[in-house]
Amino acid sequence: MGVSANKAPAAVQRWIPAWWAVFLIGLVLWLATIGVASLTGDLIILPTIVLLGSFLVPVTAVVWYLDHDSSPELAPRRIVSAFLIAGVLGVLGASVLEYYLISVGLLGNLEVGLIEEFVKAVLIVLTAWGIRSFHLRDGMVLGATVGFGFAALESSGYALASLFVVYQHRLVLSLDSVVVTELIRGILAPFGHGAWSAIVGGAMFAAARARGRIGLSRGIIGAFVLVVLLHAVFDSVSRIDGYVVIAVVGTVPLVLMWRRGRREDLASPSSYFR
Numbered sequence: 237m238g239v240s241a242n243k244a245p246a247a248v249q250r251w252i253p254a255w256w257a258v259f260l261i262g263l264v265l266w267l268a269t270i271g272v273a274s275l276t277g278d279l280i281i282l283p284t285i286v287l288l289g290s291f292l293v294p295v296t297a298v299v300w301y302l303d304h305d306s307s308p309e310l311a312p313r314r315i316v317s318a319f320l321i322a323g324v325l326g327v328l329g330a331s332v333l334e335y336y337l338i339s340v341g342l343l344g345n346l347e348v349g350l351i352e353e354f355v356k357a358v359l360i361v362l363t364a365w366g367i368r369s370f371h372l373r374d375g376m377v378l379g380a381t382v383g384f385g386f387a388a389l390e391s392s393g394y395a396l397a398s399l400f401v402v403y404q405h406r407l408v409l410s411l412d413s414v415v416v417t418e419l420i421r422g423i424l425a426p427f428g429h430g431a432w433s434a435i436v437g438g439a440m441f442a443a444a445r446a447r448g449r450i451g452l453s454r455g456i457i458g459a460f461v462l463v464v465l466l467h468a469v470f471d472s473v474s475r476i477d478g479y480v481v482i483a484v485v486g487t488v489p490l491v492l493m494w495r496r497g498r499r500e501d502l503a504s505p506s507s508y509f510r
Contacts, residue, residue, distance in 0.1 A: 255300035262292040273411060282399065282414070289418030290392035293425045294319075294384035301377045309367050309374050315381055322359040323385020327393075329355040330386075342472060349467030353432060356382050357460060360437045361450055370444040372497030376490075379437020380430045387429035391421040427483035428470065431490050432463035438493045445500075462489065 266288040273281040298319060302310070333351045338344050360379050367374070398417040401410045439459035444450045463486075470482050 319385035375441025376438035380434035383433025
């Protein structure tokens with residue numbers, strides 16, 4: 237019995253390399269691509285820079301989660317679908333809703349947070365379809381995967397837009413602007429969409445653990461309100477110290493939920509080995 241309990245998590249881990257290997261290989265490739273583009277001025281390389289820089293941290297973060305939470309409920313197909321398909325649908329859905337509903341100013345930032353977190357929450361529910369055994373940490377991993385897929389695609393859009401800058405009344409292409417944009421968004425990515433969606437996903441699965449299915453609860457509503465406010469404030473500030481404060485505030489419930497999920501799994505006799 238003990239041997240079979242260990243096999244499922246090990247099988248999940250074998251389909252991907254360790255998170256640090258993913259990060260280092262991706263970082264070397266991104267830097268090499270930037271170097272070649274700077275040397276040759278070849279515009280064809282720009283999409284590669286944008287994609288590598290935008291996906292590096294989100295993909296690494298998802299792999300880190302899987303390294304630390306190998307679950308038979310989160311098969312490779314579900315993870316890939318949550319990252320790519322849900323990420324694309326999230327960006328498209330948020331773009332359409334924001335086009336028709338967004339106001340200007342601080343209210344607009346709150347509306348953006350509400351729309352984007354709502355769209356990601358719906359996609360967490362859809363990607364969780366078919367799961368029968370709910371664990372808090374599985375919800376966090378699935379939520380983070382949806383969030384990081386959204387963040388990667390959104391960051392690639394911001395990086396592409398930053399390529400065009402006005403210099404001496406002329407529109408020019410700036411590789412430096414792309415690199416700086418991707419560095420900033422890459423550093424902030426683990427504390428943004430990924431963390432916020434992980435909190436909501438964890439709250440969903442925590443409630444579903446008791447009732448056997450995903451449905452609304454006070455815990456889910458509270459988690460959703462928290463991440464919407466964090467998102468709105470994040471979009472409102474433009475200072476490094478502001479981002480640090482928001483990152484700390486968002487990380488605290490994330491860590492507490494992760495530790496709670498671990499205690500619940502270890503205390504449950506029917507829980508798979510972790």
